[in-house]
Amino acid sequence: MKNKIIILSLLLLNGPLAWGATWEHDDQWKVNHRAEFIKEYLDEFCFYQEPSLIYRAIKDVLLRMPVKDFLNVTNRRRPVLFTEFYVDGTARFASSSEFIVNPGDPPCCKEGFTLVKLGMSLGLARTPGPIEGVVAHELAHRVLDSIRKGNVNCDAERAANALIKKWGFRKEFKEASQLFGQKKGDPPGCQEVRHEK
Numbered sequence: 617m618k619n620k621i622i623i624l625s626l627l628l629l630n631g632p633l634a635w636g637a638t639w640e641h642d643d644q645w646k647v648n649h650r651a652e653f654i655k656e657y658l659d660e661f662c663f664y665q666e667p668s669l670i671y672r673a674i675k676d677v678l679l680r681m682p683v684k685d686f687l688n689v690t691n692r693r694r695p696v697l698f699t700e701f702y703v704d705g706t707a708r709f710a711s712s713s714e715f716i717v718n719p720g721d722p723p724c725c726k727e728g729f730t731l732v733k734l735g736m737s738l739g740l741a742r743t744p745g746p747i748e749g750v751v752a753h754e755l756a757h758r759v760l761d762s763i764r765k766g767n768v769n770c771d772a773e774r775a776a777n778a779l780i781k782k783w784g785f786r787k788e789f790k791e792a793s794q795l796f797g798q799k800k801g802d803p804p805g806c807q808e809v810r811h812e813k
């Protein structure tokens with residue numbers, strides 16, 4: 617399966633397609649393969665590509681999160697797709713993306729998939745840190761399976777934030793809150809519990 621952004625599609629035709637599937641079942645997984653796997657994975661499942669800061673942030677989060685959770689969110693049977701999300705320009709009204717399965721591609725999405733929509737406005741960040749906070753938060757929802765378990769409430773938000781701090785994204789969480797958190801006049805949202813660890 618390949619994501620198709622019109623221009624990128626030409627560049628992606630020759631990706632090493634079977635790599636992910638082999639890797640997925642490899643119990644002898646080696647840590648130094650992780651960066652390489654992430655690159656292949658994001659070629660397929662991420663609409664942002666180099667040199668986007670958003671791409672870099674996604675890559676960093678996948679590199680740093682615990683192995684078990686990393687394997688969960690990059691499982692081809694239920695992959696996380698990272699897609700863009702427009703708030704201005706004509707694309708804010710509508711846009712389409714196409715996933716194309718090539719012959720010989722390992723099977724994908726037997727158990728569904730998770731769509732993580734990352735707004736272009738995240739590009740307001742000057743460094744990947746605040747974006748990493750946002751990406752980690754969304755991946756935490758997936759690891760906690762918030763949506764499938766019907767937990768779409770403030771408790772789920774706090775649980776996701778607690779998990780990313782456990783993963784080591786405390787600094788990035790803070791940066792994300794400062795840059796993308798609630799502004800004066802925004803509708804009331806979920807308050808963080810102050811004594812939360």
Ligand SMILES: [Zn+2]
Nearest residue numbers: 753757773776
């Ligand atoms: Zn959330």
